[in-house]
Amino acid sequence: MTTDISTSAEATAAETRLVVETLLRVISGTEIVAVVTCEGAAVPGITMEPLVGKTAGDAFARIVERVRTELEGDPSGVGSFSLAVSRVEWGVLVDPILVDERVVGALVIARHGRSWSRRESSLSRAFARMLSRVAVLAGRESSLLRQRSLDTLVRQVAEILMAGNAANLQQTLDTTVRLLGEYLESDAAFLRRNDHERGLSILVSEWPRRENVPDPDPLGEVPFDVDPVFAAMKDLKTPYMPEQSETPEEYLERVEKGSGVSEVGGGAVPLLIGDTTWGILGFLHFGLHRWVPEEINALQAVASMLAQLQARLDAEARTLYSANHDYLTGLPNRPALVAELERRLSTGRSTAVMIIDLDRFKIMNDYLGHANGDELLRVIGDRLRTSVRQNDFVARLGGDEFVFLLDKCRSELDAVASAYRILEVIGRPVEIMGQVMNHTASIGVALPSVESLTALELISRADVAMFEAKSMGRGHVVVFDGTLAKKVDDRSQLEIQLRQAIEFDGLRLHFQPEVDLNTGKLLAVESLVRWEHPTRGLLTASEFIKVAEETGLVTKMGRWVFAEACRQLGVWRHRHPELDFTVRVNMSPADFKMGDLVGFVAA
Incomplete structure (x- = not known):
């Protein structure tokens, strides 16, 4: 006081x-x-x-x-x-x-x-x-x-709890319990959490800390069904302030075993989150203590603030989890993968990166329907999660791609052996819609390097190796090496040069005629894009269209083709007004996703 x-x-x-x-x-x-x-x-x-x-x-x-x-x-x-x-x-x-x-x-x-x-x-x-x-x-x-003094105490506790976060939570709770215990002149104060799934009351914080605590601690985790007081705390909704004579014998025996004190009075106030009793804030007096309404009201206010703190931390944890995990499989997502790989690289841990792509998943997804396709991804995700070693790491990149970080990779043979074990796990039968299916995957592996590579560079190498594996058919494993590195360099150079060709008039348009064989009349011409490469000569579309699609340059190139075809048609009509034919232009699916396509064509 x-x-x-x-x-x-x-x-x-x-x-x-x-x-x-x-x-x-x-x-x-x-x-x-x-x-x-x-x-x-x-x-x-x-x-x-x-x-x-x-x-x-x-x-x-x-x-x-x-x-x-x-x-x-x-x-x-x-x-x-x-x-x-x-x-x-x-x-x-x-x-x-x-x-x-x-x-x-x-x-x-x-x-x-x-x-x-x-x-x-x-x-x-x-x-x-x-x-x-x-x-x-x-x-x-x-x-x-007393009311003024309690108001001061509640304000002090409120300031402490407002500054509470996941990092300092235990210190925040310990300080709060100590302040309340000291003010109420309690012989012991504590905070307990209810684990409703396991049916336990769990000690979170206590003041003062007991010495020579038995092992196991009889007050550490207490099943609800073995003690009437703890059973009452499970769904407590209002303050519980029994007279000392009303305290159940089983509870007194448990406290005596845990603290060495036989005569106990006290009380408890529930921490409510919604309709759920998250836990209790409790106090023990080794003698008589009469609770007054002002004390009970103050403790209810503190309990409410403690519940709000826990609700806020739970919401923050859910938000953080959602930001770092895939909603479908529950696996870590790409940002979490990159952060984990960067952490491992910064500490010098020898980590191999494997990108796993499910073979023919799009066809399977269209056949099964998206809901069943999602179920297949969940099954594969669960299998990968349960097959990792203690320090390995598995994530979902998105779509049908997963990533596996192999910890302490000693050699290429070690990585390849692990990759084939993963293929075996994925290949186990899966029952979907009453049908038993076997699935395969292609895996690209990037080994630890003496070079100073970033996480994204290592992932990119594994990605290149994965595409190489897919080009070989189903169920293959490819390790990134010098040959693939040259392909990557060539592709990067090709991307840069293609971008310049589009910007600086390096493309050419050829026209393939369509003729009526009976009359010899010209019916139409098809516009075919070509690239006048500075060192490789004239390249057909098949040699660069994939790069254009993967880099997003295909829409810019498509608009150049459309505009050039229209310009050439105008020239022909001016020179040969007697001719009546159609100019055909090939459009990429990406063109139709552009919101201004209709306006562009009309212009």
Whole structure:
């Protein structure tokens, strides 16, 4: 508790002493004055120490014991009585102390050898009412100060939780649990998470940390079905603040086994995410602790903030997972693959890259339907995931392509052997739509290199090798080597030169006529693009069209062909107006994906 609350308690205790001093002056002969509270609970503003009569010995103890017994039985029925102690008759006046019409204790005055007059009894009741008034005012002031103190605590915890993230989560939770435990003067505070799938309550954070914890820790993971308290925590929706006498025996035994303490009271507040109880925030007191509404409200606010933190971190984790994983197979995606390969290359780990392309998947996908094609990809993805060694890595590039990172690749033979093992895994029968199918794949391998290659360069080498494997038929493995490297260089050079040819009038258009064999009349001409290569001479479309398609240059080249064909048709019509024929132009599928195709043709 804070200094403000302690100071307030001291002030009201002084008021209690003033009431007692006045009582002693007004009611002469009083030997014992005490306040006995219900079940030993503290009453704001009222000291629980014996006020007068500490030297009365057995008489004081016997009188207080009887009053306490009556308060615990029926607080509203307390009254005055006589008691013989060591052959001495004591007259005892007992008057209730009320707070909000509830009996919270009693004023007890006693003396021996003399009975109490009506006037003295009336004065005792008046002094009890004065103490009730002190308790009411002190309770209100204490409640206000406590609320202010709790508000400060909640704000402090809120600042800590707002700064929480995946990296500092454990420290954030430990700090929060410690602050709450210290403020509430708990003997132990803890945060537990509910694992509903496994049926367990799992310890996340505790304060203070226990020493000499048994192994296994009986409080670490507790099945819901072996303990009624933990079973109640599974779906707890409101604060659970039992009286100490209500705490189940099984729970007390488990806590004693885990902490060495036998007598426990406490409470728990649920952390709710939607309708699910994510976990609990709990506190233990090795003795009696009466929870007040302000404390419970503050703990509910903290529990709500803890649940919000966990919900935020869960959402961030899902977003991060989605950004780095393929939605269909659950495998890491291309960005995750590149990041992982870069990490391995930066640490000098010997890693081979394999690109796996399923043979004839498009035909199979069209035949099966896209939903069944997706199912086939999921099956293949699961097989690859379960076939990797501990430090290998598998990802999906997209479409029907997967990538396998082979860790600690010692040689080309090692890589090829692993590739054929993968082909064997992929080739196992798969049942789709009631049909058992066998699938093959082509694999391109890029081995670790002494060159300083980037992740993308290594992936590109494997990609080139994969296309080479596909050109050889189904079920082949090709390792990138010097010959393929030359092909890559030639292709890169060809791409650069083709781009320049399109930009700087290096293309030519030839026309192949279509003639009516019966009449000899010209019906049409087909436009055929050629490339006047500076060193290789005139190249037909078959020698460069694939490069144009793969690089996206095909649409720019197609528009040049269309414009040139139209220009040439205009020349012919001007020179030979008597001729009536059609000029045909071949269009790429990529042309039809362009949004302005109709406008371009019309122009």
